[in-house]
Amino acid sequence: MPSIRVPYKMKSxxxxxxxxxxxxxxxxxxxxxxxxxxxxxxxxxxxxxxxxLYATDLGxxxxxxxxFNPHGYAKDKQTVWYSGTRVRDIDxxxxxxxxxxxxxxxxxxxxxxxxxxxxxxxxxxxVIGGPYGRDKSSVFCGNVKMRVQNINLxxxxxxxxxxEEYDKEHFVLAYGDEFADLEVSRDNPAxxxxxxxxxxxxxxxxxxxxxxxxxxxxxVDDLGFGSAQDRNRKYIQAFSEDEYHQRQExxxxxxxxxxxxxxxxxxxxxxxxxxxxSELKTRFERHGSxxxxx
Numbered sequence: 001m002p003s004i005r006v007p008y009k010m011k012s013x014x015x016x017x018x019x020x021x022x023x024x025x026x027x028x029x030x031x032x033x034x035x036x037x038x039x040x041x042x043x044x045x046x047x048x049x050x051x052x053l054y055a056t057d058l059g060x061x062x063x064x065x066x067x068f069n070p071h072g073y074a075k076d077k078q079t080v081w082y083s084g085t086r087v088r089d090i091d092x093x094x095x096x097x098x099x100x101x102x103x104x105x106x107x108x109x110x111x112x113x114x115x116x117x118x119x120x121x122x123x124x125x126x127v128i129g130g131p132y133g134r135d136k137s138s139v140f141c142g143n144v145k146m147r148v149q150n151i152n153l154x155x156x157x158x159x160x161x162x163x164e165e166y167d168k169e170h171f172v173l174a175y176g177d178e179f180a181d182l183e184v185s186r187d188n189p190a191x192x193x194x195x196x197x198x199x200x201x202x203x204x205x206x207x208x209x210x211x212x213x214x215x216x217x218x219x220v221d222d223l224g225f226g227s228a229q230d231r232n233r234k235y236i237q238a239f240s241e242d243e244y245h246q247r248q249e250x251x252x253x254x255x256x257x258x259x260x261x262x263x264x265x266x267x268x269x270x271x272x273x274x275x276x277x278s279e280l281k282t283r284f285e286r287h288g289s290x291x292x293x294x
Contacts, residue, residue, distance in 0.1 A: 119138065143192070
């Protein structure tokens with residue numbers, strides 16, 4: 001019987017299908033899907049890991065536990081979770097989830113993916129779409145307040161992947177010096193998505209206004225990867241292509257200079273330590289010679 005040659009892509013599809021069938025048909029192998037699940041009277045959150053599905057017991061009060069979204073918010077009488085992680089600085093009693101699985105609010109704050117949106121008014125906040133939302137006076141991209149000229153006309157153009165930025169220097173490099181005072185750290189990440197919006201006058205990449213763009217002819221990458229083009233030039237993130245590359249080059253040179261300075265300081269410190277050690281050794285030898293008997 002002649003052999004049949006199966007294209008590589010088809011082989012991959014067949015293999016993937018087989019794995020999926022095996023996963024879903026397996027019995028007694030633990031949870032079959034991710035999200036909030038109840039088993040034996042206890043609530044847990046099931047995550048997808050490199051080794052398969054892993055369930056984490058939440059320690060929640062089963063009688064008051066409420067799931068707002070299978071992969072988003074849930075709460076009991078004392079605690080709120082987002083994707084199985086406890087949310088800090090939140091009032092569980094007043095908390096409610098907003099449309100979608102990423103936004104929520106209590107009586108004091110608005111939250112996105114479990115993080116506070118600084119300055120957002122919970123009484124007037126409304127989700128626009130993707131990472132964007134607004135209250136009575138401002139538009140926000142994730143938990144970053146924007147400088148939008150016409151907040152009532154703001155609309156979403158395209159939404160890409162969600163991200164959490166922990167490095168302030170990298171965030172400012174990507175979105176501009178206007179965010180130099182924004183607190184960005186491991187404990188307070190900037191939570192947003194690679195998205196585009198507009199307000200009838202300006203386009204915005206993430207939280208940053210696109211400066212100098214021709215509004216009427218600007219076309220945004222449909223996949224939301226941070227590129228756009230008008231009749232005059234191409235844009236990468238919030239900058240023209242030339243400015244973007246210049247900023248990257250300046251940042252690279254700055255890091256090189258900082259690294260050079262760091263190495264110089266380390267080398268100088270080693271020299272001082274060697275000198276101190278040599279001087280002490282000399283003193284010890286002199287002292288030993290003077291104390292030896294004749």
